Amino acid sequence: MSTASAVRRYRDEPVDDETLDKCLRAASWAPSGANQQPWRFVVLRSSDARAAVTAAARRTWQELKRFYGLTEPVGHADDAKSRVLRAMEEHTRVGGFAPCLVLFCVQPQRGASELQQGGSIFPAVQNFLLAARAEGLGAAITLWHDSCEDELRRLVGIPDDWLIAALVTAGWPKGRHKAVRRKPLELVAVVDRWNQPWSCGLDNS
Template structure:
C-alpha cells in the first residue's frame, strides 16, 4: 500500500472478527514503531503485546465510561477490546525525552518549555504502528480513556514508565467511513497564524 493511500484510508475500527493475527504481522507493526523518530533518539517507547484472554479482559475493565451531560455510557472501545486477539499497550520511559544531557542519575533538565516530550514521541511511534497495521489489512483504534495506573499494575509496568495508550489489533468486521476533514485553508497558514 502506498503511503498517502494508507494515511488517507486508515480508520478507527471498533468492530472486529475473532480471527487470529499472525506473529509476523505484529512484529512488522512493532518494527514500524521502533523506527519512529524521537527526541535526541531517546526511543522512550516500550510496547506490551497482550494476547492472553484473561489479561485482555482485565484491560477492558480499566476503560473509563464516557460522561454525557445526563448520563454515563460504556466506552465504545470496550466491544473492540473484547473481540480482538491482540491489544498493544504503549508505555513510555519518563524523564528522558525533551531533556538535556545531564550526568547519569541526575534529575532531568528539560530543554523545552513543554516539559517531558514522551507523549509526542510515543504518538509518532503509534502513528507508524497503526499505519503498518492498516497496510497489512488489519484494523486498530487508539484508546486513551482508561485508568493508566491500573493498566500499569496489571502488566507490571515498572516505576519510571507511564502507560500512554492501548490499541486493539485485528481483522476489521466493518468498513470505516471517512470522517469529514477541514479544508487545508482552515488549518495551514502562510507566515502568520490565521493568514
C-alpha cells in the same frame, strides 16, 4: 492515511504474529527526542491483562455515556453518530474484544516537558496505526488504560518511572476502512501569517 480512521469492530479472527511484527517494527522506526527511543510496546496476551482492559473499557464507556448524555443507538440507524455509538458499544463489550491489545509505554526523559514526552511516543503509535492500515488491519487508539492502570502496572511489571501513553486495539476489521473526516486544509495550514490560508492553487478535493 486518508482511510486510516479508527476501527472499533473486529472479526473474530486472530492476527498472525508476522503481521503484528510488521506493525511493531514500524512503531520502532518512529522518531524520538535525541533518538533516545524511550519506549516499550507491550503486547497484552495474558487473560488477566485482557480481562482488566475489557472491564476498564466498559467502565470508561459507561462513564462517557453518562457524562455526555449519550443514548443507546436506535435500531439500525445509519447516521454517523449512530454508527460510532454502535461501534463503541461493540468495541467495549465483554467477549467482543479486540484480537490485539498493545500498550505503548514511555520513560520520561530528564528535563522533558509533558508535551515533549508525548512527542517521543505518539509518533510510534501513529507508525503502528499506519502499518496496521497498510496490512489491512483496523486499529484504534484508546486511553482505557487510565482506569486499570494500577492493575496493568502490576500484571505487566511496568517500572514506576515509566508512563503508559496509549492502549491500541487492533484486528481484522468488520466492514470497510472508512475515509477520515477532517477540517479542510485551508483552515489549518497557513503561510507566514496566522490567518493567511495555505493555497497551492491546485484542486485536491
